[in-house]
Amino acid sequence: MAIREDLVASAVILQDPSVASSSVENRISFLRSKNLTQEEIDVALARTGGNAPPTPTPSRQRYIYPLVAPPTPEKLEQDKKSIEEQFDRAFTLVEQLAKDTESLKTAEKERTEKLDAAIADLETVMTDLKAANRRREDDANRIRDEVQSLKDAIPKALENQKGLTDGRLREINTELTSLKTLVSQRMSSSVSTPTSSTFLRGASGSISGGASGVGSTSTPAAPSSAPKTNGEKTAVESTTTTPAAEVPKPTFPSAPLLNRSSSPLANMTGKKSIPAWQMAMANQNDTSSTQVKADEPKEAAASGSSS
Structure with missing residues (x-):
């Protein structure tokens, strides 16, 4: 080297x-x-x-x-590279941690916003429920007051209706009493009238004489304007006097009042019918008038034979 x-x-x-x-x-x-x-x-x-x-x-x-x-330079270089790699990994981890933290922060922010919206909706629903509950309580109080007023008013209304019904019943009782009195009077008058007419007809049939005698047996209800001289006039006079002997049918003015009654009892009744005693009186009057009409030809014949 x-x-x-x-x-x-x-x-x-x-x-x-x-x-x-x-x-x-x-x-x-x-x-x-x-x-x-x-x-x-x-x-x-x-x-x-x-x-x-x-x-x-x-x-x-x-x-x-x-x-x-x-350490040798190679070792130092190797250690330097190792340290740089570790720093790179550390920086990568820090960056990843920063990204994860940012994503977590974003998710937490979204969750917070959703939670705030849910809380706002819950508060709105609670407010609506409180308002509905308050309205329901007001309605319940109003209904309770109305029911109480009805409970107080029904006895008064029943008492008033009872008073009106009693008054109507008293009026009906008074009308029935007056009707009974009137019917009794009509019955007594109708019974006395046919008796007197029969007596007069019997006396007229037994007398024999002229036209003056026949004229004297006629009822006062048929006035004579000319003297009776022959049998024809006597027959005519007997014919004219016959309607006076007929008994008129009694009328009952109180019956329409009963039909026009505005009482609850009148409304509750069904089909209105004529009482039995009125039917009996009407049949009796019809029988009397039939007898009078049947006696008229006999009286006329008797008058003609006597003349």
Whole structure:
């Protein structure tokens, strides 16, 4: 291997008195720290007038020297590359960590925004629920008040309706009483009228005489404007006096009032019918009028034969 003269020339510092007094091992170590080879060290010591160091034993060179020897440039370069690689890995990890941190920050920000939106929606829903609950409570209170007012008003309405119904029933009872009185009066008058008419007809059939006698048996209801002189006039007079003997059918003015009653009882009834006692009175009146009409031809014949 060629000797590097520049490095050997730099070893002249060994000629300094302070350095020359040091031991040979120290001077050799110093030269090795300058990256001089063993051959260059020997040349430098020879030029400075120092004694060459003894040749080291192989065991020392093999086992101890590698432990205490300074690193070579190749080793330093290798260590430098290793350190640079470690720094590169560290920087890569730092960059990756920065990217992950940024992504985590972005995700956390999005999650925070979503959480804020969800909280806002929840607050809105809670507000709506509170408003709905308040409205429901107001409606419940209003319904309760209305039900209470109805509970208070129904007994009063029933009492008023009961009073109206009692008044209507009293009116109906009064009308029925007056109707009963009127019917009794009509029945008594209708019974007395056919009796007197029959008596007068019997007396007229037994009397024989002229037209003046026949005229005297006529009822007062048929006035005579001319003297009766013959049988024809007597027959005519008997015919004219016959309607007076007929009994008129009684009318009941109170019945329409019952039909027009606005009481609840009148509305509850079904089909309106004529009472039985009214039907009996009507049949009796029809029978009386039929008998009177049947007696008229007999009276006329009796009057003609007597004349």
